[in-house]
Amino acid sequence: MTTDQDASAAGDAEIIAAAELPGVPDEFQRLWTPHRMAYIQAGREPMELNCPFCAAPGKSDEDGLIVARGTTAYVLLNLFPYNSGHLLVCPYRHIATYDQATEEEVAEIGALTQQGMRVLRAVSRCDGFNLGMNQGAIAGAGVDAHLHQHIVPRWASDANFFPIIAKTKALPQLLGDVRRAVAEAWDA
Numbered sequence: 001m002t003t004d005q006d007a008s009a010a011g012d013a014e015i016i017a018a019a020e021l022p023g024v025p026d027e028f029q030r031l032w033t034p035h036r037m038a039y040i041q042a043g044r045e046p047m048e049l050n051c052p053f054c055a056a057p058g059k060s061d062e063d064g065l066i067v068a069r070g071t072t073a074y075v076l077l078n079l080f081p082y083n084s085g086h087l088l089v090c091p092y093r094h095i096a097t098y099d100q101a102t103e104e105e106v107a108e109i110g111a112l113t114q115q116g117m118r119v120l121r122a123v124s125r126c127d128g129f130n131l132g133m134n135q136g137a138i139a140g141a142g143v144d145a146h147l148h149q150h151i152v153p154r155w156a157s158d159a160n161f162f163p164i165i166a167k168t169k170a171l172p173q174l175l176g177d178v179r180r181a182v183a184e185a186w187d188a
Contacts, residue, residue: 051094051143051145051146052079052143052146053088053090053094053143053146053148054094054146056074056076056090057069057074057092061179061183062176062179064076065077065079065175065179066179066183067087067116067119067179067182067183067186068112068115068116068183068186070108070111070112071104071108072091072092072093072102072104072105072108073089073090073091073092073105073108073109073112074089074090074092074112075087075088075089075090075112075115075116076088076090077175077178077179077182078150079175080142081152081175082130082152083152083153083154083155083158084124084153084172084173084178085120085123085124085126085153085173085178085182086150086151086152086153087116087120087150087151087182088148088149088150088151089109089112089113089116089148089149089151090146090147090148090149091105091108091109091147093105094145094146095146095147096135096136096144096145096146096147097135097136097147098133098135098147100147101147109149113131113149113151115186116151116182117129117151119182119185119186120151120153120182121153122185122188123181123182123185124153125155126153126154126155127154127155127156128153128154128155129151129152129153129154130150130151130152130154131149131150131151131152132149132150133147133148133149133150134150
């Protein structure tokens, strides 16, 4: 079958060689993420009114990607993970920085972080972790108005910490599958 016949068989979709597309080819691979436009178009003001970390606890665990709920904090999957199983630990209260957290929130964030590490080690057999909090937009926080701790599982064979900046990051599992596995193992 020729290329034209292939295109015709696929519903008359037109196949265009990359060399025929506008622009100058470069060394970058493009990973199109149109779902991120909601954050870009929202701007800074609506994020205060529509904080994803304030909204998540009001959803079902599946819809909010929540794997565990505590008294003052909860754990959910990162919607834009660096690695499969990338968890976030958030206080329910809408606070921006760690120094605004109560002693109870700090203690529960710490305990949930420890449990998250144990669960990820059991579920994904990871070799290590990156833990961290980006405090403020200048420090790299994507959602700077709501405190959150990152738990990023790492494997001996994975790439450097932020390959998404320069290249494409492949995630071998769907978020729903990861959420289900972590949530099921949380209290096991």
